[in-house]
Amino acid sequence: MGRNYPDDAIYQLNYGRGQVLRGDAFLILAKAMLQSGVGYLGGYPGAPVSGLYDVMEDAYHPVLEPLGVVVDASANEASAAAMLAASVNNPIRGAISMKVVGTNVAADGLAHLSASGVKGGVVVVVGEDYGMDSTAVAERSLPYAFKSGLVCIDPVGDPATLALMVEEGFNISEYSHAPALYMLRTRTGNLTGSLTCKDNRAPVISPRHPVEAMASDTNFFPLPPYAFEQERLKFTERLDRAREYILKEHLNRLVPGRKPVGIITHGLVYNTTCRSLHLLGEAELSGKGTCSILALNVVHPLVPDEITRFLRDKEQVLVVEEGSPNLLEEQVRSIAQQGGLSTKIYGKDILPRHGEYTPQLLVPGLGHFLADKVYSVPEGEQARYRVNKRSAALAGHLKKTASLAAPLPIRSPQFCAGCPERPVFSMLKLAERDRGRPYYAADSGCYAMGSLPPFSCNDSYTGMGMGLATAAVASRVSQQPVVAFMGDGTFWHSGMATSVANAVYNRQDAVLVIFENGYTAMTGQQENPSTGSNLRGEEVSSDIVKTLECMGVKYVKVVDPYDVKSSLRAYQKAAESAEKGPRVLVARGECALEKGRHRRAEGRERLDKGKPVVRERLGVDAALCREDRNCVRPNGCPALTLAPTPSPVREDPVTAITDACTGCSLCGEMSHALALCPAFYGVKVAANPRPWTRLWHGLHHALIRSLFRVEV
């Protein structure tokens, strides 16, 4: 179940006024939500908001339930967004979380919600993942909020502001009746810091204080004829009230400077800007220095008065806005134009149009702005020299270090040791040897790593739950057979409708492999309907196989992924089956990380009780390994690695197996299937063996010892 917070960490959520909480951003956000009297929480895991989800889970029984906070592990982002309907007519505050691509899944709900408007404050925590390697940049929050008329918060990256902006998020949403997006960047999400707490507020409406009936008002149905009036409210009244609130509460941060030069920036980029200015000798670590800085915590809506006031006494202003489209810059330009201001405004004409604004990018960018725009005057000579020197120094240093050695081998993510998904890809590689390479349709989850070497099983990927559907045309126009992948998490998220129902209904000719490992593993082993229990620990029994059969899938076969031979047979049968429509293999095996946790805990317990515990592992006889590494390529297990050869007459390293091995025996299975070598062996070690086991082994060992003088 993801990262488990220690009890004393979770306990901090009960802290009252003045106490200091130490922890990561997720704890801090959760604490801020409780301080705001949040009534319900929901969401779907994904980097970087999974952590928030984990806090919700770990804090449910000790903190949230007693306080009367409703918590749901939403089936997907759409159901999370739908939860927010509770706040449309009722004074109950709610927060949901999803990663930025999830806003697309939630779009229908969020769009209509922003039309209706809300009575209770609503905060949608969005994992903004720009520049990170954990997902593609398929969506940006600001343009999303822009077109839907949502308030959009992008907090400066320090714990106090993170917390404050959550509270203000609820307030501004309530004050303006517009839902608020709250951008949580991957870096901010994973920061650790401390927060001075306030008291928690119990929600006004909750299971502890239920209402007789929910308030309702047809005027808020986002359908004609009401919709046209709502459109007016959305883009005039609500956003205006939001602007009013931003000014009233000084939500944006203004750092005065010594010169008539300004920088307008936002959120985390403000931290980097401060540091870059400091490196250029232009500011203290606090950002105070030559330039005035307007650091926006709310990036939508902008407040024309605030911007105009900032621009008025400036000669030059640089808008440091990360990524494109550069909506902030263009709004600032238009505000200046409307205000008839002559301030020179720079932005993407100086700074890169795309990419995460790291110090490597900002130091030269700001350096260029200062040296060539600000200090271009004769009296700026000295400063110009300093700025140029410092920004050149950084560039030079980077150039030097890059040139010192050849690029080092990359370390791409890979399936864990003992993962039940890897053997399926190994099996497919075996099948390819006599069947040729099929068309592989990938989907979202750990198994998407099957697209990386050594397997490279990916010909199409668009989004979550869409894998099989991406091959809808390929199934008909290509001679390759189609093989699609889907995890249990993805199946319950949306895959069963988007891909499976679609394939059944359109009789799509394909083999679908469903990895049932019992968790939404990629985001940190959160529960899903296949786990058997929900976030609250209540028993739930959703069954993929039954579901598939009810949906009209004719061929469903459950296979043990570690038994490569039989899963290969099942796959071949599925591939050759004359059955029209999708044939489904369900590869059932618990996520190795979770299994490991259980096993270790269980093992310790049994050992203490003196009960038998059996540990399994594989090994390689280094003396028999002939270094061809053909065992690595169709396997790719992190525990299968290289070691120096023991032979004094050979050069190349041999393969070896590290302690990370879980004894899943895939190495042995593959060396058998591919007729590789006799070097692999499996070992079963029994602690506290039962007497008769001891006797049986003793007998064999004694015989071998006495007959052949070998002590096995």
Added chain:
Amino acid sequence: MGGQGSALLADWLFNAAQQAGYTAQTVGLPGLSQRGGSTSYYIEVLLSTGPDLPVARSDDDDVMFCHFPVPGEVDIILAQEFLELGRALQRGFASPSTAIIASTHRVYSLAEKMPESGGVASDEDIRRLVAELAGHFTGFDALALARDNGLEEVTVNAILLGVVSASEVLPIGEGVYREAIRRTGVAVDANLSAFDLGCKYVTRKETSEDRVTPRRRDDRIQELSAQLPARTRRRFISLATSEVAEYAPQLQDTLVEACYLLTDYQDLSYASNFLSAVNVVCSVDSRDRGYELSRLFAAGLASLMCYEDVSQVARFKTSQRRFVGIRKNMGIQKGQLYEVTDYFSPEADELFSMLPPLAHRAFSAVFRGHAVLRYRSRTTQLPGFLLLLMMTGMRRWRRRSRRYGREADMWRSFQEAVVEFARLDYELGCLAARSAQMVKGYGAIRRRHIEAVRFFLEEMLRPLAYQEMATGTGGFLLTILVGQQARGLILGGEGGLERAKGLVAGVLRDLHNEKGYKAALRRLSTTTAATK
């Protein structure tokens, strides 16, 4: 690197800093690190605001921590694996004022493990980066240190924390670090003792790497002979001392090891056959090249002569040292039982090629030679053990077996090729001598490799060499360049041989006149420079 407890290490440092009364911030990027990808944790601790940086107390202008490590501005780099240190350095984080504390052990990335040979990043590259960039470098194999002290591999992070504490790179007392470990509450005892190891390492510099001390040859010979059956010991010693002594000193270590392997593999006469073969190559070798050719040839020939036939495999699988090794590697303690299952999948031919040619021919008329016999043997139990022991017996008539005939032909032609090429050019000879190392794997894979080696010698090096003599401007530079590249391609994995064939065919086409020769030479030297 994912799964090495980097998050925990970061937590310890963060808590320690806070308890020492400093404001601090950690930014971790777990991302996909859980899946073994590269990852980094970045910690900023505000030690002093410095004279030029008055820190105002009010909320608005508090110090802004940065979420990115700034190249050249990082004071301490902790690396739990050596390649990842290299990566951090290559990304420019270090500067001459940076203190680097790293474990020098390697965890190979998949990219390094994929090719059939080579592919592993050289530690030298990383050490060069360190030498160029590190202010103060503490590097040692923390993994080995942990293992030697019976600690889990993940405790490397606590060892590094110990080094941080003892080398006083931060104004934080040892006690505070310990408290941080206790407060975090993860495997406290193990981590505390690992922490102590780290401290001790600094104070006593008890390094766990480069411990190997050069041993005297005679001791080694004694050591080796002790592992042989009593009857052959004395004769082995005389062979390894007197006969080997007739060879160049640069060769003797290799020859002693080889002779032991061969005696253990078959018998003493087998070893002396080997020596006489080496003798032939020595005659075309030269002292001023340090007898490199002979050494390469000797190593290659020995490894060919100890080919793993079924009886050799069975012999090792049932040997005492194997079970000792397993018990050690698997950490099997007293009172624990263990059971070994061996995975065998020999081709039928590997089995009955142990018979003399005639019987073999009779058999192969009946059986399909490449059919694979798959079975698992419970080698720690009597039946499994017995079956293997029976195969071990076949060792007696090994030298009359069909398999031996084949293998012997192979290494004879290998020897001839080495001599032939060495006569043409020394480097060329060495290239040919190294080709024996290209023979890898078992069954079908080994056949593929043997064929590749034959092709490499007969249909790549030979035509290239003679063509270069005809049209070249003296020397065999081109042949050697192409040879090295072809070797790399062949060992690169699937389809390598085909790519190599393509390369060679292309060059041979150009080699019709001096102009084409020069062009080819230019092309190849640039590509080799690029790959270097």
